[in-house]
Amino acid sequence: MSETAIFAGGCFWCMVKPFDQFPGIISIVSGYTGGHVEAPSYEQVCGGKTGHTEAVKIEFDPNLITYEELLDIYWRQTDPTDAFGQFQDRGDSYRPVIFYLNEQQKEQAVKSKQQLNDSGRYLExxxxxxxxxxxxxxxxxxxxxxxxxxxxxxxxxxxxRKNYLEQVWGDD
Structure with a gap:
């Protein structure tokens, strides 16, 4: 039985490959979420009036990769200190968001975020x-x-993105 995770971290083009290389990933779909327009187009989302964020929807096998592991991969793809976009992509449609589908995912995401905040890795x-x-x-x-x-x-x-992440995470 598979599970689903939804992450936003800037341009969805850059959010697929990092997850796609792990065993247990069944599918990754680029798309839009969080807005008020049904089935928006790319042009509508980029226009900034739909409220949507570019995101990836990941279907995974929890016996091969856990949600916590996906969270760890997620943090290594974004600048979690930048609420107004990611890297060269600016605006609400590129903001970093973890979208939870149930209370367990919410609890794991909150815990993971707190651990990253407490780690001292970021000054902000x-x-x-x-x-x-x-x-x-x-x-x-x-x-x-x-x-x-x-x-x-x-x-x-x-x-x-690659340059920034190498600077922050190195070989970690």
Missing amino acids: PVVTTIEKAHPFYPAETYHQDYYKKNPSNYGATSQL
């Missing part, structure tokens, strides 16, 4: 929000598996 407080999941709308087909379809553009758009 961790501001990533933890919110109840909203309806999730898959993004257009050309956004799915973007890193596989457009490796050179993916590499260019993810470079700032």
Whole structure:
């Protein structure tokens, strides 16, 4: 039996590959969540008037990878001290959010966030929000598996993120 996790951490293009390489990941869908418009388009979300955030919906096998492990991977993909976007992507549609689907996920996310805050890894407080999941709308087909379809553009758009994460996490 599979479970689902939903994470937002800037451009959804950059949030797929880090999770896709782990055993137990069944599928990852790029999409939009948290807004007030049903089935928004990319253009609508980028326009900033729908309230949606770009996110990834991950279906996983909890016998092979746990939600806590997914949280650990998540923290290593974002700047959790930046509430107004991620890296070159700015605005509400790129804000970092952990969307929980049940109370257990909420408790694990809150605990994980507190542990990261207490770790001293960041000089600024961790501001990533933890919110109840909203309806999730898959993004257009050309956004799915973007890193596989457009490796050179993916590499260019993810470079700032990669540099930052290497600086913060190193080989950790």
